[in-house]
Amino acid sequence: MYKFYRMLILLLLMVTIAWAQTVPSPKEHFGFNIGDDYKLATYTQTEAYFKKLATSNRTKLVDIGLTEEGRHQYMLIISDPENLSKLERYREISQKLAHAEGLTDEEARNLAAEGKAVVWIDGGLHATEVVGTHQLIESMYQLVSRNDQETKDILKNVIILMTHANPDGQEIVSNWYMRESDVKKRALNIPKVYNKYVGHDNNRDFYMMNMKESQNISRQLFVEWIPQIMYNHHQRGPAGSVLAGPPYRDPFNYVFDPLIMTTTDAVGAAMNNRLNVEGKPGYTEREGSQFSTWWNGGLRTTPYFHNMVGILTEIIGGPTPENVPLVPERLIPKGSTPNPVVPQVWHFRQSIDYCISLNYAVLDYAARYRSSLLYNIYKMGKNGIERGSKDNWTFYPKYAEMIKTSNKAADSSKTESATGEGGESEFSFGREDTTSTKFFDAVLKNPLYRDARGYVIPADQADFPTAVKFINALSRSGITIHKSTTAFTIGGKNYPAGSYVVKTAQAFRPHVIDMFEPQDHPNDFAYAGGPPIRPYDAAGWTLAFQMGVQFDRILDPFNGPFVQLPYGQIETPPQQTIATAKAGYLISPKINNAFLAVNDLLKAGIKVFRVTTAAGAFYVPASAKAQNILQQNNIVVSSLAKKPDGLTAISPMRIAIFDNYGGSMPAGWTRWLFEQFNFSYEMIYPKTIDSGDLHKKFDMIIFTAGAIPDTGKPRAGAARGRGGSQPKAADIPAEYRPWLGRINADTSIPQLKRFLEEGGQVVTIGSSTNLVYHLKLPVTNALTEKERPLANTKYYIPGSLLIADLDTTAPANYGMPAKSDVYFDRSPVFKFKDGANLQKLIWFSSETPLHSGWAWGQKYLKDGIAAFVAPIGKGKLYAFGPEITFRAQSHGTFKLLFNQLYQTK
Known part of the structure; x- marks a missing residue:
């Protein structure tokens, strides 16, 4: 019998090997080797290859959803056949350990011993970073076809989720590059963003999850599989290096479990070690690159807040050979770059080979430490539950400053009695003594x-539909959410049924804290008195603040008539019953979805009015048709018996959103936002502006950030996406030639001035408020000293949330509160000249407006004007310094744009 089983095992092994030899290689399928110079695969070809690989007994192909352009987005699960036969069990183990609910340590250890490590590897998120997609193809093939011992050990111990992050982008980029028959003319300067709406910002969407691809990926990461390690491939490495990877530079986010940082460092060490063993130099880490672990919102960073090890590498290379540049200081070995690379010609295949080594390093680590990774994600989850179940204090910089301030005050008060003439104080901050402990x-x-024990989102807040959108962002991120079945009371405050409760006693507590609490970014400078070190992305982003969600922060233990929602469940606002009205219906302007309802009504030919005597509420005369549309929009509406006074009829505008060759991400977000709220629009380009007669075509033109150049740079125009400089017209297809050009002071600005004078309206956002200076409006830069811009050693505010004041009587601000969070990213701030005929809309009344993030020298903002409206001839120019539509996240300030998008009669 023993011999029989040995022969059977041998036979099965031979069958497996024989099958592996029949797997089509990339060259057999694509017609070239992955990494060949001047060759890229399209997504159509890649999708077909995935399906061929899916016939392997080592794989399972999963369609995780449709993309924004309607393509299928695939995840290829790779493991040995025995593991694939038990896939649901291993997913269940991964979920149980990640949630850490109701498990003892012993039960968790048993599950960790039974389970398999789950590792996510993706590629292609940023489609012009073509190494990512192509390493994914090659890695799949090698894992499916290789039979060396290391591969076998990996397949035995690891379930690998290999996911294409951006199918649409690969199709756009590869077709564009390969269209040229002359290989020397092939380039990646695509004419539009490589995600239908937002291009590079598709990696800025992973706590909001607006894009379909973000939703598809997040469901697998945070709801379905919850891998212990995820690896996100990118490029471009710092000049003079081959790639940047972990460990990452400080600061890291203070809400993390420390195991996140130490394990990320350990995986990074394994990656760097493998390259060094294989003689592959050029890996840089820590201060050798710009990447930190502070920010939430990226495909690599949001997993940290879910106790996952997040790995990002940025590597050089592409199908067109390039040079590793000479950067002398990079040649000196040191802790951040222990094995420097020398200048040389670099080929695509070298980058692919590096990525295969890096993938194998991560997978080998996961195979070796399988049970530890599984147990540790449980341990981090358990720690989160315990921290949320008792009094807990997170160590933020603001608290350290409070302790230091108290110590210094005490030290100063006792100097006279504690020292002799010329002597030193007996107390010194930092010394271990009872005084410093007292202040701690x-x-x-x-x-x-x-820290809060939880948060209550009341169902009776003015814009509850937006609060539900916030809840859905949390749910898509795998957060535990409860909903009240009846009314309840906490701390003497009553809450209605249907309110949502998010407790911090849960495994993904770091993400909960991060979405509700202010970020406290440290003062981060290159050296004392030196320039600030720019954060990798935003410094502050608290989503509840951005969305204007009303919530109560509960500090003490609480309970109530709560039911837990299934993980990942998408909620809808409660169904509203619209009573038949005698005169008409009144819709509050505080509700963002009111604009969606109004647009639906106007498109249906129904008259809509704004009520100046009711703070800009919308009034709709009674009709069965209007009642039905309002019912479908599911918002709270008042039925009126009498027609109100102060009615102004509104109608849709002919709206243009400015874009440019290469694609503007802020314009793309605005485009997406308009589609969600059913605003009609047209995308326009510089040549349209320069052609004139704008008022015959449009009523409103919107310039998002990056569209209008500084007055000192008349030829430096709109943001050009990620495609580099603009090509010659003769070098691109005819359909894209009308997109070329830039806003120019000599040709474009006069046409915009004429448009305004003839009655047109213009909205400018962020840096595009430069238009006010081109038009020589009576305003100046408020952030100056002795007529020069403030040095960044005195004033520096990267992406953060500031509390601003608003004129609630202004029609531009209808529906807004008197104070609101605004997203501020080195944004312009203005000062009116004497006698200026301008209306102030938003300003800063405080010397300390920072709410979340980092603001150095924020005192300079006091009395500065953040937004205003200027009459120009028969038209109006709106200047909004803050990013009022920031990445379609800042729902709390959407109304500042929406209010301007109707004609009034």
Whole structure:
């Protein structure tokens, strides 16, 4: 019998090997080797290859959803056949350990011993970074076809989720590159963004999840599989290096479990070690690159807030050979770059080979430490539950400053009695003594500074539909959410049925804290008195603040009539019953979805009015048709018995959104936003502006950030996406030639001035408020000293949330509160000249407006004007310094744009 089983096993092994030899190689399928110079695969070809690989007994192909352009997005699961036969069990184990609910340590260890490590590897998110997609193809093939011992050990111990992050982008980029028959003319300067709407910003969408691809990926990461390690491939490495990878530079986010940082560092060490063993130099880490672990929102960074090890590498290379540039300081070995690379010609295949080594390093680590990774994600989840179940204080920089301030004050008060003439104080901050301990206790044992036990989102807030969108962003991220079945009371405050509750006693507590609490970015400078070190992305982003969601922060233990929602469940606002009205219906302007309902009504030919005597509410005369549309939009509406006073009829505008060759991401987000709220629009380009007669074509033109150049740079125009400089017209297809050009002071600005004078309206956002200076409006830059812009050693505010004041009587601000969070990213701030005929819309009344993020020298903002409206001839120019539509996340300020998008009669 023993011999029989040995022969059977041998036979099965031979069959497996024989099958592996029949797997089509990339060259057999694509007609070239992955990594050949001047060759790229399209997504159509890649999708077909995935399906061939899916016939392997080592794979399972999963369609995780449709893309924004309607393509299928695939995840190829790779493991050994025995593991694939038990896939649901291993997914269940991964979920149980990640959620850490109701498990003892012993039960968790048993599950960890039974389970398999789950590792995510993706490619192609940023489609012009073509190494990512192509390493994915080659890695799939090698894992499916190789039979060396290392591969076998990996397949035995690891379930690999290999996911294409951006199918649409690969199709656009590869077709564009390969269209040229002359290989020396092939380039990646595509004419539009490589995600239907937002291009490169598709990696800025992973706590909001607006894009379909983000939703598809997030469901697999945070709801379905919850891998212990995820690896996100990117490029471009720092000049003079081959790639950047972990460990990453400080700061890291203070809400993380420390195991996240130490394990990320360990995986990074394994990656760097493998390259060094294989003689592949040029890996840089820590301060050798710009990447940190502070920010939430990226495909690699949001997993940190879910206790996953997130790996990002940025590597050089592409189908067109390039040079590794000479950067002398990079040649000196040091901790950040222990094995420098020398200048040389670099070929595509070299980058592919590096990526295969890096993937194998990560997978080998996961195979070797399988049970530890599984247990550790449980441990981090358990730690989160325990921290949320008791009084807990997170160590933020603001608390350290409070302790230091108290110590310094005490030190100063005792200097005279504690020192002799010329002597030193007996007390010195940092020394271990009872005085410093006292101040630690005064801050970090102060009940007022405790972390919240949870948050209540009341169902009776003015814009509850937006609050539900916020809840859905949390749900898509795998957060535990409860909903009240009846009314309840906490701390003497009553809440209605249908309110949502998010407790911090849960495994993904870091993400919960991050979405509700302010980020406290440290003061981060290159050296004392030196320039600030720019954050990798935003410094502050608290989503509840951005969306204007009303919530209560609960510090003490609480319970109520709550039911837990299934993980990942998408909620809808409660169904509203619209009573038949005698006169008409009144819609609050505080509700963002009111604009969606109004647009539906106007498109149906129904008259709509704004009520100046009711703070800009919308009034709709009674009719069965209007009642039905309002019912479908599911918003709270008042039925009126009498027609109100102060009615102004509104009608749709002919709206243009400015874009440019290469694609503008802010314009793309605005385009997507308009489609969600059913605004009609047309995309226009510089040549349209320069051609004139704008008022015959449009009523409103919107310039998002990056569209209008500085007055000192008349030829430096609109943002050009990620495609580099603009090509010659003769070098691109005729359909894209009308997109070429830039906003120019000599040809474009006069046409915009004429458009305004003839009655047109213009909205400018962020840096595009430069238009006010081109038009010589009576305003100046408020952030100057002795008529020069403030040095960044005195004033520096990267992407952060500031609290601003608003004129709630202004029609431009209808529906807005008197104070609101605005997203501010080195945004323009203005000062009116004497006698200016301008209306102030938003300003800063405080010397400390920072709410979330980092603001160095924020005192300079006091009394600065953030937004205003200027009459120009028969038209109006709106200047909004803050990013009021930031990445379609800042729902709290959408109304500042929407209010301007109707004609009034």
